[in-house]
Amino acid sequence: MADASTHEFRAEVRKVLNILTNSLYTNREIFLRELISNASDALDKLRFTQNKGEQPRNPDLPLEISISIDKDNKTLTIRDTGIGMSREEMAENLGTIARSGSEQFLNELAREGAGADGEKADASQIIGRFGVGFYSVFMVASRVEVTSRPAYGDAPAATWTSDGLGTYALSDAGDNAPERGTVIVAHLKDDAAEYLEKYRIESVIKKHSGFVPFPVLVDGDKVNTQPALWREPKFSVTREQYAEFYKAMTYDYKEPQDQLHFSVDAPVQFNALLFIPDTESDIYGMGRDHWGLDLYARRVLINHENKDLIPEYMAFLKGVVDTEDLPLNISRETLQENVVIRKIQQTIVKQVLGHLEKTAKGDPEAYARFWKRHGRIFKLGYNDFVNRDRVAALLRFNSSEHADGEALTSLEDYMARGKEGQKTIWYVVAPNREAARMNPHTEVFRRKGLEVLYLVEPVDEFVMEGLGKYKDWELKSVESATDEQLRDFADTPGEAPKEAPLSEDDASAFDRLLGRMQEILGDKVKEVRLSHRLADSPACLVSPDGVSSSMEKFMRVMQKDESIPVKVLEVNREHGLMRAMLRIYKADPQDSVLAEMTQGVFDAALLLDGYLKDPQALAARTNTLLAQAGAWYAEVKKL
Numbered sequence: 001m002a003d004a005s006t007h008e009f010r011a012e013v014r015k016v017l018n019i020l021t022n023s024l025y026t027n028r029e030i031f032l033r034e035l036i037s038n039a040s041d042a043l044d045k046l047r048f049t050q051n052k053g054e055q056p057r058n059p060d061l062p063l064e065i066s067i068s069i070d071k072d073n074k075t076l077t078i079r080d081t082g083i084g085m086s087r088e089e090m091a092e093n094l095g096t097i098a099r100s101g102s103e104q105f106l107n108e109l110a111r112e113g114a115g116a117d118g119e120k121a122d123a124s125q126i127i128g129r130f131g132v133g134f135y136s137v138f139m140v141a142s143r144v145e146v147t148s149r150p151a152y153g154d155a156p157a158a159t160w161t162s163d164g165l166g167t168y169a170l171s172d173a174g175d176n177a178p179e180r181g182t183v184i185v186a187h188l189k190d191d192a193a194e195y196l197e198k199y200r201i202e203s204v205i206k207k208h209s210g211f212v213p214f215p216v217l218v219d220g221d222k223v224n225t226q227p228a229l230w231r232e233p234k235f236s237v238t239r240e241q242y243a244e245f246y247k248a249m250t251y252d253y254k255e256p257q258d259q260l261h262f263s264v265d266a267p268v269q270f271n272a273l274l275f276i277p278d279t280e281s282d283i284y285g286m287g288r289d290h291w292g293l294d295l296y297a298r299r300v301l302i303n304h305e306n307k308d309l310i311p312e313y314m315a316f317l318k319g320v321v322d323t324e325d326l327p328l329n330i331s332r333e334t335l336q337e338n339v340v341i342r343k344i345q346q347t348i349v350k351q352v353l354g355h356l357e358k359t360a361k362g363d364p365e366a367y368a369r370f371w372k373r374h375g376r377i378f379k380l381g382y383n384d385f386v387n388r389d390r391v392a393a394l395l396r397f398n399s400s401e402h403a404d405g406e407a408l409t410s411l412e413d414y415m416a417r418g419k420e421g422q423k424t425i426w427y428v429v430a431p432n433r434e435a436a437r438m439n440p441h442t443e444v445f446r447r448k449g450l451e452v453l454y455l456v457e458p459v460d461e462f463v464m465e466g467l468g469k470y471k472d473w474e475l476k477s478v479e480s481a482t483d484e485q486l487r488d489f490a491d492t493p494g495e496a497p498k499e500a501p502l503s504e505d506d507a508s509a510f511d512r513l514l515g516r517m518q519e520i521l522g523d524k525v526k527e528v529r530l531s532h533r534l535a536d537s538p539a540c541l542v543s544p545d546g547v548s549s550s551m552e553k554f555m556r557v558m559q560k561d562e563s564i565p566v567k568v569l570e571v572n573r574e575h576g577l578m579r580a581m582l583r584i585y586k587a588d589p590q591d592s593v594l595a596e597m598t599q600g601v602f603d604a605a606l607l608l609d610g611y612l613k614d615p616q617a618l619a620a621r622t623n624t625l626l627a628q629a630g631a632w633y634a635e636v637k638k639l
Helices: 011-021 030-051 087-094 102-113 133-139 190-196 198-208 239-250 332-337 339-362 364-383 388-394 411-416 433-438 440-448 460-467 504-524 549-558 576-587 592-609 615-637
Strands: 005-008 065-070 075-080 141-149 158-162 167-172 181-188 216-218 258-264 270-276 293-297 300-306 318-323 424-429 453-455 473-477 525-530 539-542 567-571
Touching: 030 065, 030 075, 030 133, 030 181, 030 198, 030 300, 065 198, 087 141, 087 158, 087 167, 133 141, 181 190, 190 198, 198 216, 198 300, 239 258, 239 270, 239 318, 258 339, 270 339, 318 339, 339 364, 339 388, 364 388, 364 460, 388 411, 411 424, 424 440, 424 460, 424 549, 433 440, 433 453, 440 539, 453 460, 460 473, 460 549, 504 525, 504 567, 504 576, 504 592, 539 592, 567 592, 576 592, 592 615
Parallel strands: 065 216, 293 318, 424 453, 424 473, 525 567
Antiparallel strands: 005 167, 065 075, 075 181, 141 158, 141 181, 158 167, 258 270, 270 318, 293 300, 539 567
16 A cells, blocks of 8 residues: 655646635636536546446446535535546646646736736636646635545545645545545635535536536535436427426526527537527617527536627527537637637527528518517628528518508518519618608609618618618618609509699799799708609708718717708699799799798708707797788688
8 A cells, every 4th residue: 555645746836726826816616617527527437438338346326426515624525426536647637737738828827817907817717728627626725635536446545635835645545535436625715615605506506517417416405407408309308398498597487489409410519409589688788798608518618698609690599509529618718719619600590590581481470579579689680791691581671561560571572562673672761660651752652652661770771781682672762762763663543743733834933943942041952953752741851972861860970970961952843832832932032931931841851851950940930930821811711
């Protein structure tokens, strides 16, 4: 039997332990994750050898991990019945740290510890990548005893002991040695007393190690009761199990609308269980930073809400991804550059798009429910150049064809209803459906029976601008429509102008009226011209460069430009108001009422465009004109 012996750690090991024991890190709870992961690996190794037909020591011992708390002695004990270690193996595995990357590890520690904000680094980002997971226990322990008995061979049990200050001792184990496997006794520091509370240990296990494939018991009570459903065959999982798992993971009181459960072998091997919630996601509000999938490596949590696994336009997804192709505890920085993560994201995107396409085709009602919950997020997919066509086909909008704001149409359906010769999908941007319907620019489309999509979300116009085309149809705002583009589409029956056509003399006088209006408004407008797009409104403003009013407002906000843009004022000479102004002009081109009415028409157009900055002047002018109109009406009616 070998005698007790004392050994010194290598120099770089002492540096690492010094950093750890001085509590550089804020997230000390991950020490338990590391110890449980090591225990789970030991059990996995034993099970593998058993499956090969080898007979271990005490074969009837259950494969499990047990944790016990001793408040009186301030110790936390973690036991496993796994493969175990001999004395030589303990010296090799516990006496040497980061054999292949000591200097790299130390450099990483220095970089992470010297953050610009002065905050301590998060241990979960670093520990584990360089074979130092076990040593994280010294963040909470002043002394650690490891006793292990190998599952195979005649080697006796041995004990490894260290205070993490530079040396460790190896000795033969006493009578309390395990029958098989490893026992770790951590003598906790005074500032780590929280880990002597059962509820605290259980919460750490549920957070980081709740799905390890072996039972984890704390003082005899099993903690990891929720199965890793993503590892189960899809056909064996019931809808009730999916719903229970989803609610436990998200704390959502409602069941998910749908789930995707799949396993992939190539190009990367991973399992995924994704949920589409039946409640709207809040990534534009308080929950902006709370999205992403939970990333596991062999059932051990690596990252919560990992945003690299899905693009932002799929931020509504909740769920789990578990892969064998990542090292445990890989850092966030490495994840962002990891080719495995990129391949996983690409596969998830294809799976989700395929699922949504299938739903849209086979169950339009379910897809409409999905769209009402998550369409605002999904629209951001217009930036996904690889999958742009697939995303565009899944977009849904309300339109002028619908009787209310609840109905939805796809771009494909819009095209199917298009007029002969039509090759443009027209849209109007407005704050709501009623504002879109009443927009003066849509009047010519209504007159010609051309469908218009109603875009009522702020992101919608960016979607259309970003797409540009769908198949061989252009996507254009109604504000950019020209006479040439609409000339070939005949007016629908019953949409003829309500006023009688002007005589040749009146038409000529109206042209002069436009000049007088231009003179009255001066540099407030670029031009006053006859409109061919209006039917029910007297006038509207048109951007000379074809930019829609909503996009122009956005650009001005970005440029911090609060001035009112100079646009073209188009007037509808078939409107009763313009006919009345023509009569006043013919009688006296310098009539003050004509000037007031011209300014009023312009203010109303500014109001519709969202640029009116002096509502008091508009109200005063309107009241004056109403008073005059009322007096004239009373005189005519002899009231």
